[in-house]
Amino acid sequence: MAPPDDDAPPPDDDEVAGGLASIVSTGRALAEKVGLVAGAASLFRMNQARGFDCPGCAWPDPEPRAAIEFCENGAKHFAHEATRRRVGPDFFAGRSVSSLLAESDRWLEEQGRLTHPMWKPEGADHYQPLSWDESFGRIAVALRGLASPDEAIFYTSGRTSNEAAFLYQLFVRQLGTNNLPDCSNLCHESSGYALTETLGGGKGTVGLEDFALADAIFVIGQNPGTNHPRMMTTLREAKRRGCRIVAVNPLRERALVRFAHPQHPREVVGGTPIADLFLQVRIGGDVALLQAIARELLRLEEEAPGRVLDRDFLREHTEGFDAWREAVRALPEDELVAESGVSRREIRAAAEIYARAERTIVCWAMGLTQHRHAVANVREIVNLLLLRGNVGRPGAGACPVRGHSNVQGDRTMGIWERPRPEFLARLGAEFGFTPPARHGLDSVGAIEAMRDGRAHVFFALGGNFAVATPDPSVTEAALGRCRLTAHVSTTLNRSHLAAGREALILPCLARSERDLQASGPQFVTVEDSMAVVRRSEGRRPPPSPELRSEVAIVAGVARATLGPANAVPWEALCADYDLVRERIARVVPGFESFGERIRRGPLVLPRGARTRHFETATGRARFSVNPRPRLTLAPRELLLTTIRSHDQFNTTVYSDDDRYRGVRGDRRVVLVAPDDIAALGLAEGQRVDVTSRFAGETRSVHGFRVRAHDLPRGCAAAYYPEANALVPISSFAEGSRTPTYKSVVVTLRPAAEPSA
Numbered sequence: 001m002a003p004p005d006d007d008a009p010p011p012d013d014d015e016v017a018g019g020l021a022s023i024v025s026t027g028r029a030l031a032e033k034v035g036l037v038a039g040a041a042s043l044f045r046m047n048q049a050r051g052f053d054c055p056g057c058a059w060p061d062p063e064p065r066a067a068i069e070f071c072e073n074g075a076k077h078f079a080h081e082a083t084r085r086r087v088g089p090d091f092f093a094g095r096s097v098s099s100l101l102a103e104s105d106r107w108l109e110e111q112g113r114l115t116h117p118m119w120k121p122e123g124a125d126h127y128q129p130l131s132w133d134e135s136f137g138r139i140a141v142a143l144r145g146l147a148s149p150d151e152a153i154f155y156t157s158g159r160t161s162n163e164a165a166f167l168y169q170l171f172v173r174q175l176g177t178n179n180l181p182d183c184s185n186l187c188h189e190s191s192g193y194a195l196t197e198t199l200g201g202g203k204g205t206v207g208l209e210d211f212a213l214a215d216a217i218f219v220i221g222q223n224p225g226t227n228h229p230r231m232m233t234t235l236r237e238a239k240r241r242g243c244r245i246v247a248v249n250p251l252r253e254r255a256l257v258r259f260a261h262p263q264h265p266r267e268v269v270g271g272t273p274i275a276d277l278f279l280q281v282r283i284g285g286d287v288a289l290l291q292a293i294a295r296e297l298l299r300l301e302e303e304a305p306g307r308v309l310d311r312d313f314l315r316e317h318t319e320g321f322d323a324w325r326e327a328v329r330a331l332p333e334d335e336l337v338a339e340s341g342v343s344r345r346e347i348r349a350a351a352e353i354y355a356r357a358e359r360t361i362v363c364w365a366m367g368l369t370q371h372r373h374a375v376a377n378v379r380e381i382v383n384l385l386l387l388r389g390n391v392g393r394p395g396a397g398a399c400p401v402r403g404h405s406n407v408q409g410d411r412t413m414g415i416w417e418r419p420r421p422e423f424l425a426r427l428g429a430e431f432g433f434t435p436p437a438r439h440g441l442d443s444v445g446a447i448e449a450m451r452d453g454r455a456h457v458f459f460a461l462g463g464n465f466a467v468a469t470p471d472p473s474v475t476e477a478a479l480g481r482c483r484l485t486a487h488v489s490t491t492l493n494r495s496h497l498a499a500g501r502e503a504l505i506l507p508c509l510a511r512s513e514r515d516l517q518a519s520g521p522q523f524v525t526v527e528d529s530m531a532v533v534r535r536s537e538g539r540r541p542p543p544s545p546e547l548r549s550e551v552a553i554v555a556g557v558a559r560a561t562l563g564p565a566n567a568v569p570w571e572a573l574c575a576d577y578d579l580v581r582e583r584i585a586r587v588v589p590g591f592e593s594f595g596e597r598i599r600r601g602p603l604v605l606p607r608g609a610r611t612r613h614f615e616t617a618t619g620r621a622r623f624s625v626n627p628r629p630r631l632t633l634a635p636r637e638l639l640l641t642t643i644r645s646h647d648q649f650n651t652t653v654y655s656d657d658d659r660y661r662g663v664r665g666d667r668r669v670v671l672v673a674p675d676d677i678a679a680l681g682l683a684e685g686q687r688v689d690v691t692s693r694f695a696g697e698t699r700s701v702h703g704f705r706v707r708a709h710d711l712p713r714g715c716a717a718a719y720y721p722e723a724n725a726l727v728p729i730s731s732f733a734e735g736s737r738t739p740t741y742k743s744v745v746v747t748l749r750p751a752a753e754p755s756a
Contacts, residue, residue, distance in 0.1 A: 006313075008625055016271040017225040017232070017255030017660055022260050025076045029654065033079040042512055042540055043078060046070045049601075053526045053536035055511045058402040060208045060528040063602070064288035072228035072262075076647070076654050081489070081510040085112025086543060087492050092118055092127040101497050105467060105721070106653045110490045112628045114507035116543035122501045132548065136560035137505055142457050142484040142502070145560050149436075153446045153455050153749055156182040156415045157462025159468070161524035163580045164298035164535070164550035165406075165413040165724045166588075169574060173414075173424075174433060174568065178440030179455070182415050183463060184407055185338070185443035190369035190736040191400040192411070194378035198622045203408065203607050205397035206361055207530050211238055213395030218350075218356035219275075220248040221286065221367020221742075225255020225660060226646045228365075228401055236272050242619070244353045247275040249367060250283050250641065251717060252710045254660040259331055261599045282341030283639045283715045284743045286287030287373055287628050289340035290380035291345070294328050296351035297387060303365025308355045313389030317612055319622035324383060327625040339628065346693045353613055359395030361387065365403065367641070370742040374733040376626035383623055391621060392612035402529040404650065405511075406423035409527030412588060412605070413508055417442050426587045430579050432567055443469060444737050447729050450478035458500065459557075460549060462508075464651045470727035470739040471699075486696065488553055493651070499500040507547050513538040515549045522549070525581075533591075533603040568627075602639060633714060633745065636680060638672070640690070640744045642720035642727070651721050658719075663707065670748065671709035671717040680748060687751040690718065692726035692744045701725050703751050716746060 007087040020213065027431055030039035045051030045067035047061045061069055068076075091111065097120065100108065119130035119138065130138070143152055154166060154172045172180055184192070192202030199205065211217070211234045224231040236259055238247055247256040256278065260271030281289050300307040307375040314321050354360055362385060381398065382391075390396035402408050413425060417440035424435040441449055447469060449455035458465075458479060477496070479485055482500030485556045487510050489496070496505050509515055515522040515538060523537035548556070555574035558566075573580050578595045585594040590605040596602050608615045616622060633639060644650075645667065646656035657664050662669070670690055677684060684706055689701060691700040718726075720741060731740045 012250055016260045018259050021659060024453070025659070026072045029076045029079045031752060033083040035084070039079060039082065039412055042076055042082065043070050044068070045539065046074065046078060047457055051086070052154055052511045052538045053405060053534060053618050054078070055405055057228045058529040059228045059442065060409060060530045060532055061534065062208060063389035070229070073226070073229050073649055078512060080109070080652060081113070082512060082540065085110070085113050085517070086144050087111045087113065088115040088544070089118070089129040096125040097497050097499060098125055098617070105494055105651070108494060108653055111492050112488060113491060113543040115504060115505065116546045118505040118753055119520060120499055120503040123353040127503070127505065130504070132300045132556060134557045135506060138502065138504060139459070139484065139486055139557050140560035143175065145616065146304065146456060149458060150179060150440070151455050152177060152457040153179045153181065153449065155458070155460040155463060155465055156180065157460070158183045158402070158407030158410060159462045160406060160410055160550055161526060161536070162406065162409045162413050162584065163524050163577050164461065164554055164582060165410045165415050165553060165560070166546060166584050167554045169414040170427065170431065170568065171554060171562070173427065173546045173732060174431070174558070174562060175434040175565065176436050178415050178417050178419060178436055178438060179446065180415050180440055181443040181446045182407070182410055183404060184411055184469065185737065186468060186739060187366050187403055188369055188400055188407070188734050189366070189738045190374035191378050193376045193736040194382065195400070198382040198624060199391065199398070199609040201608055202411070203531050204399045204529065205391055206399045207604070208234065208270060210361060210395050212358075214238060214243055214359050214361045215395070216244045216246065216353050216360040218246045218248065218360065218362045219256060220362065220364045221377070221600060222363060222401060223251070223253045223255070223367075223643070224401070225253060225259065226644060227403060231401065233261060235259070236261055241275055243278045244357065245274055246277045246279065246350055246353055247406075248279045248281055248286070248289065250280055250711055250715050251315045251643070252278060252280060277346065277353065279342045279346055279350060280290065280712055282712045283641050284371055284373070284629060284631055285340040285342070286368055286377045287380055287626060290334045290377070290384060291328060291331055291628065292333070292336035292342070292347045293342055293351050293381070294384055295331055295333065295388070296348055297355060298325060298328060301356050309387055310389030314386070315707070317614065317621055318386050319618055319620040324623035338472040354384070359393070360385070360390045361395070361397055361399050363399040363401055365401045367742060370391070370729065370733070370740055371629075372733055372743060373629040373737040373739050375737055376629070379624040379626050382621070386621055386623060389497070390440050391609055396612070400529070406526040408529060408531070409533065410534065411523070413528055425556070425588070430583060430587050436754045444729050444732055444739065447471075447475050450481055454485045458482050460495065461489045461554070462488055464495050466498040467493065467651045467724070468609060470724055470741065471729045472721070472724050486508065488550060506553055507544070508553060509538070509542055509547050509549050510715040511536055511538055513540045514703055515544045517549070517552070517577070522577045524551070524577065527605070531607055533598065533602050533605060535598050540716050551580070554577065595721055621737055631743075636747055638676065638714055638716040638746050638748070640670070640692070640716040640718060640723070640726065640746045641742045642723045642744070643717045645719055661709065666705060666720045667709045667722055668719065670704045670710060671707050672748070673713050676713055677706060682706050682750070684746065688748040688753050690723070690726060690746050690748055692746045694728050694731050694745065697728060699726050699728065706748070725741070
């Protein structure tokens, strides 16, 4: 395929992702929150060799790196944390918890950086300042007062560094529990679960360099233009050298249609077309679509034996192929087409692209991992990759794209409620104790335990748990039942207000800020989506001398709780992070000589499947036979998926606009196909109440505005977290227990009363 014609007339800028609008939006965010000059100076250090890692998504940094290695959303995330606004004791003295609960989530986060440890005593309605030692003491008293360590929950956000995460899980296991839920439970848990079953490890099998070799790239259930914008540079480069790109998503996302790289003046308006083929699968129809493509591939192999299947790879490295093939052949084609919502012609076109490509990468994100059948979605991707030997060779493989900058590193460091016995054995040998073996609570289990009175202390290392989780009224009430809640945070959020009887807010440094400890300036490390570990070192002055690093906060809580008799040298580990890295090197495989190697450059972690060493029971990659999800909608019902807007990172919303979908000034919208709007007797712009049903229960959100959008019939979309109230905590993926944010059965009816 020839590269795009640079001289072709540009399309309307409203149809292009990136480009001039991205530059303008970035500049506006910097000017408003940080100052254009000061903000730009810091941004030029983001994702650089001796700079700080972007606190946003986990897309890898290229080697060598360009002078500019940040995207619009990464710049906005930095500006959010570098804001000149402050939230200190005076702020809380003038505002009660009750009054703050009446404010919007966006308003809360926009108030600025937290500057002091704050404490809400039992029975009080105001936070008040408290010293760090007193704060650690309050936590220690609550933890030591539990009947069992399993009555405490320790949540982790994906922004946490490797060093802080390692010390955190060490403290929690020395306390005596594996209650270590994290944000992976809410997003890519299904990926890790399925990849471990089929390939022997929970991480992807590709590196960034493989994208320069791939002949085809499938992007499934992912909107990289909004959630991983630097990935668009990689896709653009692949497309311009002739790689075929297939996009699979219910919404026809703008960036996957055409992207204008903001750093390339010749295309800042017109852009580069991205997807050769865009398959608008029905929500929940991914298993059917992937099985239909597989069925077509088997047909192509029958028409031209030896053209499609890599029989040497199948014979030498896989198991279960014959049973899988017979199951796929028996699938009724008409039903697969109907359930996927994709035409036979498009299915055949996708199969042809895959069959003709010598090397194929399949990327995916939460559009696949947050369904009841999410694990089956990922297993079907593995089935397709195995057919042509597209695992364990250059330019090909599985690429789960993580949504937070060190969520994968946290898991590598041991943040997991179901730790492997071999990890616990190494941890216990290094620190001279016997870690608990009993599995702990995941995020859904944590909510249930607090709700039911089985857990009494909740500690969060980052994140906004009350807003990120499903069923927010249940989650907030569950947090409120705790004796103590404590949150390590940079900015104010609703989780601080959904407080336990006693509550603490512990303010920490941001990635871009200087971390000065007793031995001198420190750096931390993070792991990206492709198992590359890099150093991150901030240089900006902290917004308050009272702030502490995550490492220092974890060490302080551990010292206070475990007492002076504990053998771990918490003070020394906090004073010099190289000592933490020495311990990591002796416990976590792949980190040998960690401190020395990370100073020389990035550290690439081993992944068995990348070299066709499959760590399964038989040493072979596994084909899997997956039943098709059978969801029947009643008349007037739609299947709704939650989505993120372009001006948003996770639960943090930067504005009420969604530039790429043409939505302005309102996030309480529900996107519906025009024909469905007409069939339901509704009108565009009309306010409606949205009601979900699950297991005989209903939940509603009110006053959402109907907006026509390019979606398959029977599908709808609404923004996360505004639509989280529709998702019950009891609805989760089979196996991985990830909440089903992406498949919610709903009905729409005219709003009972106007929205506020």
